[in-house]
Amino acid sequence: MSARTLRITLIVLAVIGTGLASYLTYIHYAGIEPLCSIKGNPCSQVQKSVYSELAGVPVALIGLIGYVVILGSLLTPEEERLRFVTAALTLGGFGFSAYLTYRELFTLHKICEWCVSSAVIMTIMMCLSIWRYLRGGAPSALGAGGAVAGGQSAGAESPAPLGSAS
Amino acid sequence: MSPVGSDEEDLTRKQRREQARADRKAMEEAAAAGAARRTRLTQLGLVVAVVVVAVVVILIATGGGKSKTPPVVGSSGATSTQKKVAALLGGIPQSGNTLGSPTAPVTLQYFGDLECPICQKFTLGALPTVIQKWVRTGKLRIEYRSLETATREPETFKLQQVAAYAAGKQNKAWYFIETFYHEQGEEDTGYVTEKYIQGIASQVPGLDLATWSADRGDAQLANQIVTDAQAANNNGFTGTPSFLIGRSGGAMSKLEYTNGPEDPTFVNEAVEKLLKA
Numbered sequence: 001m002s003a004r005t006l007r008i009t010l011i012v013l014a015v016i017g018t019g020l021a022s023y024l025t026y027i028h029y030a031g032i033e034p035l036c037s038i039k040g041n042p043c044s045q046v047q048k049s050v051y052s053e054l055a056g057v058p059v060a061l062i063g064l065i066g067y068v069v070i071l072g073s074l075l076t077p078e079e080e081r082l083r084f085v086t087a088a089l090t091l092g093g094f095g096f097s098a099y100l101t102y103r104e105l106f107t108l109h110k111i112c113e114w115c116v117s118s119a120v121i122m123t124i125m126m127c128l129s130i131w132r133y134l135r136g137g138a139p140s141a142l143g144a145g146g147a148v149a150g151g152q153s154a155g156a157e158s159p160a161p162l163g164s165a166s
Numbered sequence: 167m168s169p170v171g172s173d174e175e176d177l178t179r180k181q182r183r184e185q186a187r188a189d190r191k192a193m194e195e196a197a198a199a200g201a202a203r204r205t206r207l208t209q210l211g212l213v214v215a216v217v218v219v220a221v222v223v224i225l226i227a228t229g230g231g232k233s234k235t236p237p238v239v240g241s242s243g244a245t246s247t248q249k250k251v252a253a254l255l256g257g258i259p260q261s262g263n264t265l266g267s268p269t270a271p272v273t274l275q276y277f278g279d280l281e282c283p284i285c286q287k288f289t290l291g292a293l294p295t296v297i298q299k300w301v302r303t304g305k306l307r308i309e310y311r312s313l314e315t316a317t318r319e320p321e322t323f324k325l326q327q328v329a330a331y332a333a334g335k336q337n338k339a340w341y342f343i344e345t346f347y348h349e350q351g352e353e354d355t356g357y358v359t360e361k362y363i364q365g366i367a368s369q370v371p372g373l374d375l376a377t378w379s380a381d382r383g384d385a386q387l388a389n390q391i392v393t394d395a396q397a398a399n400n401n402g403f404t405g406t407p408s409f410l411i412g413r414s415g416g417a418m419s420k421l422e423y424t425n426g427p428e429d430p431t432f433v434n435e436a437v438e439k440l441l442k443a
Contacts, residue, residue, distance in 0.1 A: 087213070133210070
């Protein structure tokens with residue numbers, strides 16, 4: 001996968017995640033029932049549980065802020081440092097998603113399909129962003145006439161990684 | 167040595183130098199690439215460590231990851247609850263939802279929701295003193311009445327409250343109520359399931375489970391919940407725990423706690439006043 005394709009894939013996933021988190025944030029503040037295909041609407045029970053907020057802040061809003069920041073790091077002209085920031089943010093997002101999934105499965109014994117979708121998206125984003133950071137390579141440009149062409153071969157190393165002591 | 171041979175020797179030497187230079191360059195590049203990769207892995211490792219610590223902190227701060235389900239009957243947790251409840255209630259007469267002597271001069275009506283954490287504070291904090299001081303001595307009887315506040319789903323509220331009242335048909339409602347409050351789960355987590363209710367009932371000493379199960383279908387018990395709600399409404403109660411107190415058979419007055427639900431002083435003072443009247 002070229003660096004450009006990888007970056008675009010991450011942006012698409014971040015946009016989908018932002019959409020999901022926006023919907024859940026809207027649901028939370030509007031006080032309406034979320035759409036749910038599972039009988040008994042476990043999504044609603046999860047959204048109204050004590051775990052739907054962390055220190056008084058809706059977890060949906062925390063997720064929305066997270067996705068927007070990740071999207072911002074992907075839309076900013078690419079450089080080594082930003083690839084690290086994206087990887088770190090998605091790792092944080094994955095950890096938070098893991099915590100929420102744990103609460104759903106082992107505390108609430110309910111599954112919210114919106115939350116699971118977000119967790120899956122965040123997991124894929126984490127894997128891709130870590131791969132993107134570890135393989136290094138020259139920055140990619142989003143536009144067709146970008147200054148730097150994508151398509152660096154996997155395994156190519158950038159000359160000066162962030163914080164490199166060499 | 168011939169001049170031709172010398173040229174060939176020089177060429178080979180030059181080639182060797184170039185080869186060695188190329189090898190050295192390749193090794194340096196490989197070493198640099200390896201160092202860069204190691205640096206990146208170290209950085210990601212640090213991020214992973216920070217994320218793990220953050221998740222653990224959140225887990226502990228939001229309840230330590232424990233899932234409150236009733237202890238398995240016979241386990242140390244269940245045995246501990248059973249011992250505490252037996253020590254608290256043992257030897258005190260019960261009738262339906264009432265704890266204490268039927269001839270006790272003072273009656274306290276306790277409106278509670280079994281899932282209400284403030285009711286738990288009262289039941290576990292203040293009530294043991296009240297029971298020991300007034301109920302066990304035959305001066306006070308306590309009627310437990312229901313009022314839905316903390317329980318989110320009306321069906322769940324009915325399920326748990328009818329189960330308690332069904333134990334009352336065997337004069338063991340207070341064992342059920344006390345056990346429930348001792349093992350109360352986290353609010354809004356949907357922990358009250360049929361399995362949970364069965365687990366509570368299993369810990370009530372001497373409860374005939376077959377009879378109890380059959381009694382849960384008694385429509386009168388469901389009607390009792392409606393009657394309780396009407397009584398609470400008539401007295402303007404919107405929260406739990408709420409209390410009415412008075413001379414048995416006489417008019418009842420509202421009683422409110424002042425120093426928090428764990429402090430039994432407000433009940434003690436009210437009972438003393440009524441006994442003197």
